[in-house]
Amino acid sequence: xxxxxxxxxxxxxAASAAAVVxxxxxxxxxxxxxxxxSSSPVTASExxxxxxxxxxxxxxxxxxxxxxxTALSEETSTDDLKGLVDDSVPGTVQALAAYNxxxxxxxxxxxxxxxxxxxxxxxxxxxxxxxxxxxTSKPIEMPFGFxxxxxxxxxxxxxxxxxxxxxKQHGS
Numbered sequence: 256x257x258x259x260x261x262x263x264x265x266x267x268x269a270a271s272a273a274a275v276v277x278x279x280x281x282x283x284x285x286x287x288x289x290x291x292x293s294s295s296p297v298t299a300s301e302x303x304x305x306x307x308x309x310x311x312x313x314x315x316x317x318x319x320x321x322x323x324x325t326a327l328s329e330e331t332s333t334d335d336l337k338g339l340v341d342d343s344v345p346g347t348v349q350a351l352a353a354y355n356x357x358x359x360x361x362x363x364x365x366x367x368x369x370x371x372x373x374x375x376x377x378x379x380x381x382x383x384x385x386x387x388x389x390x391t392s393k394p395i396e397m398p399f400g401f402x403x404x405x406x407x408x409x410x411x412x413x414x415x416x417x418x419x420x421x422x423k424q425h426g427s
Contacts, residue, residue: 313375314401314408319382320370323399326351326410327368327418329359341402344412351415371396378403379411 400411
């Protein structure tokens with residue numbers, strides 16, 4: 256059976272989110288009372304707001320930080336994620352919600368993500384994000400895409416796919 260890309264992508268994302276359970280369970284350390292971080296990013300919200308930032312001049316570093324941490328929070332509902340994440344690819348929101356729940360159980364918190372800079376080009380932006388990891392002495396930096404939809408900046412579907420597939424690096 257051949258699947259179209261519109262169907263295949265969310266299926267892969269959902270399968271990846273399920274595989275994160277095994278990966279995070281293997282990476283977590285129940286003896287460690289301190290907050291730990293992983294190269295598999297997951298965060299909790301620092302904000303009550305569930306709507307994407309709106310900016311006439313482009314996405315700011317602070318707005319990208321707020322959106323990223325809110326979108327990656329276990330506390331953010333699926334309905335609220337629709338306002339924060341590019342949901343033009345079917346299954347993106349559900350895959351991210353599943354990923355958030357699994358990762359939160361492993362103790363991953365919003366403070367592992369620090370937006371270092373944002374470059375805007377039209378209706379797209381790339382945020383350079385430092386992610387604290389127990390596997391490296393320094394945070395790793397990764398690009399996270401954002402897209403402007405209407406007046407709102409949202410975490411891109413590609414960024415969500417990157418997050419949900421990161422577990423493949425760890426052999427899960």
